Amino acid sequence: MRWTKAYIPTVKEDPAEAEIMSHKLMVRAGMIKKVGAGIYTLLPLGLAVTRKVEQIVREEMNLIGALELLMPVLSPAELWKETGRWDVYGAELMRLKDRHDRDFVLGPTHEEVITDLVRGRVRSYRQLPLTLYQIQTKFRDEIRPRFGVVRGREFIMKDAYSFNRDEECLDKTYRDMYGAYDAVFRRCGLRFRPVLADSGAIGGDVTHEFNVLATIGESHIISCPSDECAYAATDETAESVIEESTVDGSPAPLSETHTPRMKTVEEVCAFLKAESRKLVKTILYESDGEVVVALVRGDREISESKLRRVLKRDVLTMAGEATVRGFTGAEVGYAGPVGLKGARLVADKNVVKMANFITGANKTDYHLINVNAGRDFSPDVVADITVAASGDKCIRCGRTLTDYRGIEVGQIFKLGTKYSLKMNATYIDEKGVETPFAMGCYGIGITRTVAASVEQNHDDNGIIWPPPIAPFQVIITPVSTNDEAIMSAAEKIYSELCAKGIDVLLDDRDERPGVKFKDADLIGIPLRVTIGSRSLKQGKLEVRIRRTGEMQETPVEDAADRITQLLNEIS
RNA sequence: CGGGGCGUAGCGCAGCUUGGUUUAGCGCGCCUGCCUUGGGAGCAGGAGGUCGCCGGUUCAAAUCCGGCCGCCCCGACCA
Numbered sequence: 008m009r010w011t012k013a014y015i016p017t018v019k020e021d022p023a024e025a026e027i028m029s030h031k032l033m034v035r036a037g038m039i040k041k042v043g044a045g046i047y048t049l050l051p052l053g054l055a056v057t058r059k060v061e062q063i064v065r066e067e068m069n070l071i072g073a074l075e076l077l078m079p080v081l082s083p084a085e086l087w088k089e090t091g092r093w094d095v096y097g098a099e100l101m102r103l104k105d106r107h108d109r110d111f112v113l114g115p116t117h118e119e120v121i122t123d124l125v126r127g128r129v130r131s132y133r134q135l136p137l138t139l140y141q142i143q144t145k146f147r148d149e150i151r152p153r154f155g156v157v158r159g160r161e162f163i164m165k166d167a168y169s170f171n172r173d174e175e176c177l178d179k180t181y182r183d184m185y186g187a188y189d190a191v192f193r194r195c196g197l198r199f200r201p202v203l204a205d206s207g208a209i210g211g212d213v214t215h216e217f218n219v220l221a222t223i224g225e226s227h228i229i230s231c232p233s234d235e236c237a238y239a240a241t242d243e244t245a246e247s248v249i250e251e252s253t254v255d256g257s258p259a260p261l262s263e264t265h266t267p268r269m270k271t272v273e274e275v276c277a278f279l280k281a282e283s284r285k286l287v288k289t290i291l292y293e294s295d296g297e298v299v300v301a302l303v304r305g306d307r308e309i310s311e312s313k314l315r316r317v318l319k320r321d322v323l324t325m326a327g328e329a330t331v332r333g334f335t336g337a338e339v340g341y342a343g344p345v346g347l348k349g350a351r352l353v354a355d356k357n358v359v360k361m362a363n364f365i366t367g368a369n370k371t372d373y374h375l376i377n378v379n380a381g382r383d384f385s386p387d388v389v390a391d392i393t394v395a396a397s398g399d400k401c402i403r404c405g406r407t408l409t410d411y412r413g414i415e416v417g418q419i420f421k422l423g424t425k426y427s428l429k430m431n432a433t434y435i436d437e438k439g440v441e442t443p444f445a446m447g448c449y450g451i452g453i454t455r456t457v458a459a460s461v462e463q464n465h466d467d468n469g470i471i472w473p474p475p476i477a478p479f480q481v482i483i484t485p486v487s488t489n490d491e492a493i494m495s496a497a498e499k500i501y502s503e504l505c506a507k508g509i510d511v512l513l514d515d516r517d518e519r520p521g522v523k524f525k526d527a528d529l530i531g532i533p534l535r536v537t538i539g540s541r542s543l544k545q546g547k548l549e550v551r552i553r554r555t556g557e558m559q560e561t562p563v564e565d566a567a568d569r570i571t572q573l574l575n576e577i578s
Numbered sequence: 579c580g581g582g583g584c585g586u587a588g589c590g591c592a593g594c595u596u597g598g599u600u601u602a603g604c605g606c607g608c609c610u611g612c613c614u615u616g617g618g619a620g621c622a623g624g625a626g627g628u629c630g631c632c633g634g635u636u637c638a639a640a641u642c643c644g645g646c647c648g649c650c651c652c653g654a655c656c657a
Contacts, residue, residue, distance in 0.1 A: 019606065019618065020590050024650055044649065150579090153651090270657060290656055301656090308656055325655060340657045367657070468617095486616055521617040528617090539616055549616095 008479070010514045014051050017526050027223045029461035030155030032470050036530045045152025045160035049454075052530060055478035056457050057163065060195060061142050063475065064165045064451055067191045071183040073138040073167050078120050080144055084110030086119040090429045095321050101146040101160075113146035118426050118448060121168045125444070126432035129170060135434065135444075136176050140167035142453065154223065156458045157414060167449040170427075172436065177421055177445040181213070184419050184449045188217050191451065192416065195460060196473025200413065202228050203240035205312035206420055213421040216241060217451075218413025219459040226413045229395045236404040243312040246391055247399035247408055249304070249357050256362050259377040261345075266374045270340025272305045275374060279365065282306075286365045287358050287378070289342040291326035291334060291350070294318060298326060298334055298350040300342075301392060302358045305365075308394040309355075317353060317390045335369040343367035343375055344384040354386035355393050414459040415452070422446040470531030471554050474578040479512040481570060482532040486520045486539035496548065496563055497538050503567035509574070528553065533577060534570060552577060 016037040024041070025031040033039045038053030049057055065075065084102070087093040092100075093112075101113035114120065121139060129137060145164045152160050167184070171177040185201070192199045197219050204216040218226050229247065230239035240246070269278045276283050286305025291298060292314070299318060303309050315323045328339055334350065335342045343366035344352055358364075363377040380386060397410035427433065427443035436442045457476075464471045474480055481504055485497040497513060504511045512532060514523050520539070527535050537549040547560045550570060554577070561569045 016588090018589060023584090023590070026651080041649090150654090272656075288656060303656080305656095325657090327655095328657095331657070335657090338657090339655095342657055484616095489615085519615055519617090519619065521615090521619080524617045526618080537616075541616070 008510075008512050010512060010516050013512070015526075015530065016050070017529055025155060027154050027157070027462065028465055029157065029458045032461050032465055032529070033155060033458065036470055039156060041155075045149055045158065047156055047159060047161075052478050053457070056460075056472070056476055057453060059476040059478070060453050060456050061163075061165070063194050064142065064191055064453065067187040067194075068140050068165070068167060071138070071187050073140045073169075075141065076139050077141050077143060078114075078117050078124075080114055080146070082112050082114055082117075082120050084112060086123055087112055090119055090426060092119070099147050099149065101148045114143075115145055115147045116448070116450070117141070117143075117166055118168065118422070118446075119430070122426045122430045122432050122444075122446070125170055126427075126430060129444075130434055132172055132434055132436045132442075136169055136171045136180055138167055138169040138180060140165060140449075154458070156454045157462075158225070159454065162455065163453040165451040165453055169447040169449070170432075170434075171445040171447065172434075172442070173445050174423070177423070177447055181419060181421055181447055184447070185215065188417050188419065188449075188451070192217060192219070192456075194475050195456060196464065196475060197416075197456075197460060198463060199416070200228065200230070200239055202230070202413075203244050204418065205241060205244045205316075212423060215419050216415050217417035217419075219416050219456075219463060220411060221414050221459060221462045222412060223462065224412035224414040226415045227410060228413050229397065229399070229408050229410050231401040231404060231406055232409055233401070233404055233406050236401060236406065238401050238403050238408075240395070242395050242410065243310045245395035245408070246402040247393075247395040248402060248405070249307070249393065249399050258379045258382055259363050261378060261383055262376050263368055263370075263373050264376050265372060266341075267372045269372075269374070270338075275365065276305070279374070279376075281365060285361075285363075287344070287361065289344055289367055291331050291342060292323050293326045293330060294320045294323045298330060299323075300344065300347055300350045300352045302344055302352070302354040302386070303393050304355065304357050304361065307355075307357075307396070309392055310394045313390070313392045314353065317388060317392060318351075335367070337367070337369050337373075338371045341367035341369060341371055341373060343369050343378070344380075344386070345369070345375055345378060347384070351388065352384065352386045353388045353390060353392060354380060356389055356391050357393065359386065359389050414455065414462065416456045416459050417449075417451040419449045420447060422448055465531070468525070469529035472531040472533055474533045474574060477510070477531065477533050479510045479532050480574055481509055481534045481536060482512045482514060482527045482530075483536045483538065484514045484520070484523045484527055486523075486537065488515060488517045490540060492543060493538050493540060496543060500536060500538070500548065500563065500566050500570075504570060507567060507571055509571065534573060536566070536570065 018035050021031045022034045037050055040048045103111050142165045146161055149160050152158050169180040199219045201215045201217050204214050206214045227242040229242050229245040269275045272283050272286055283306035287302050288305050290301045301309050331339045359380045366375050366378045368375045399408050401408055424443040433441045433443050461470050483497050483501055485493045501513045533553050535551045546562055549558055551558045
């Protein structure tokens with residue numbers, strides 16, 4: 008491609024709306040253009056990178072036997088009602104009506120559509136396992152789109168779905184996918200980490216998230232520093248051993264204390280001059296009309312995903328003020344486990360180890376002191392429902408856990424029979440028995456992967472593409488377009504590289520060299536070939552590596568070979 | 579959804595408090611010419627704006643008032 012025939016609108020100044028480097032650089036490099044909040048046009052350069060990532064994904068999917076298809080973006084509400092997700096998915100589901108007032112969904116994921124496709128068409132165990140995937144535009148009505156293409160309302164995603172005979176068969180596909188994901192992100196040149204995660208609205212049991220390490224990442228990860236252990240999970244999912252409570256062990260007499268207008272843990276602690284770890288906070292939730300009371304240590308947070316799992320519920324929301332008042336008989340801020348009736352009481356495993364702690368008294372402006380589980384109340388369930396934090400000990404090896412942040416670029420789920428049962432998707436096994444499919448689903452955020460790569464690969468001058476996903480692998484920069492010797496050398500090397508199948512950009516603009524160098528750096532092409540009279544007099548040109556700034560002189564005659572070789576070295 | 583901010587040329591911004599003196603300005607970019615050519619040059623000339631939209635106040639509105647729309651940031655219930 009010649010720059011004068013391309014459309015690469017680079018800009019010098021950072022866009023006003025961008026907060027993070029990848030967003031700024033993608034706009035400045037002429038890759039994306041905002042159309043609306045969380046909605047972007049991919050310009051040619053942005054699309055080129057996206058296609059590279061897609062191609063890598065395709066190759067790895069095909070390698071493990073997955074088959075590509077393309078499902079519609081639009082799907083009828085009936086399918087979503089069949090699995091109950093019409094109600095469960097919530098406000099993030101983009102819904103719309105057609106002219107006949109019928110409900111539709113702009114798909115955020117395609118379990119319903121694919122299961123509908125496969126049921127009735129795949130009838131025999133002989134056809135299994137079957138894994139299908141697509142690379143398609145997805146929609147999510149994000150509460151707050153931000154960070155450019157990292158959290159958009161419309162984005163490109165690869166989603167795969169496997170139909171397996173049983174758990175064992177599913178395990179195999181899941182492992183294959185895990186390997187394929189590892190290969191994809193490795194090939195994209197990313198520093199990433201697979202972690203155990205929560206399955207959220209998708210459902211299912213086992214799931215891993217693939218996170219690209221980045222300080223601006225929105226996923227919080229807890230991991231064991233030990234390489235041999237390598238335990239890693241999202242903070243909501245991670246199991247950990249929390250430092251023992253320091254409250255002493257012999258139960259003291261229960262008493263009530265006046266705590267006027269002290270509602271939050273912080274306020275109560277300050278007022279009673281107690282450490283927050285000596286409190287137990289009591290949070291009311293509602294799930295399918297049932298009220299659930301959850302207890303965790305005052306200095307910790309409740310993991311709603313753990314709680315959902317304990318309760319075996321998909322929907323779980325914090326109770327409204329009216330419910331809290333009705334249930335505790337007190338204003339919000341004074342709930343406690345003692346004397347509460349009619350709700351399931353879930354206590355964190357650390358709470359039952361504590362002694363003489365402080366809780367709300369279920370009476371406005373009062374708290375209880377010296378509360379003890381067992382003596383003063385009895386939890387219905389004791390489980391780990393605390394969000395893990397750095398400083399906790401590893402559940403497996405006991406080392407101290409650390410936290411870091413990541414951009415979630417992929418997630419793989421074992422769904423089991425969740426959808427096949429609800430949608431009556433079955434096959435006939437060897438014994439002639441009708442059996443629901445064991446399913447898995449596997450997603451990769453393509454556009455987000457591109458942004459994550461920029462986030463991880465840039466310097467002060469711009470993007471530094473890993474060669475496998477670079478829009479062009481080589482940029483040729485003739486220092487002057489008016490010098491015939493320079494231009495003929497540039498044309499020669501351009502056609503030689505093209506003939507080798509390398510993606511080359513020839514900067515044939517009549518611009519000053521400084522402008523071209525800056526732009527070449529900004530758009531992040533891994534190798535720059537500079538042709539100027541200085542070295543051309545000796546029959547040489549210069550090859551510069553974007554990432555290191557390292558420069559090599561090479562005779563024009565064998566430059567094409569040398570460049571190819573260098574490309575291999577840095578890939 | 580709550581709070582804050584913004585909306586003036588393709589991009590980044592000033593002007594608004596104190597309405598008229600601005601023919602609405604500056605930088606970047608763009609066009610023409612000259613000059614220049616190894617890290618975003620210089621000079622000269624030029625094009626480009628319903629001041630987000632609607633309504634109101636006024637002799638007069640980018641500027642004051644009201645409504646609406648859009649965008650950005652922070653927060654979103656841990657009792």
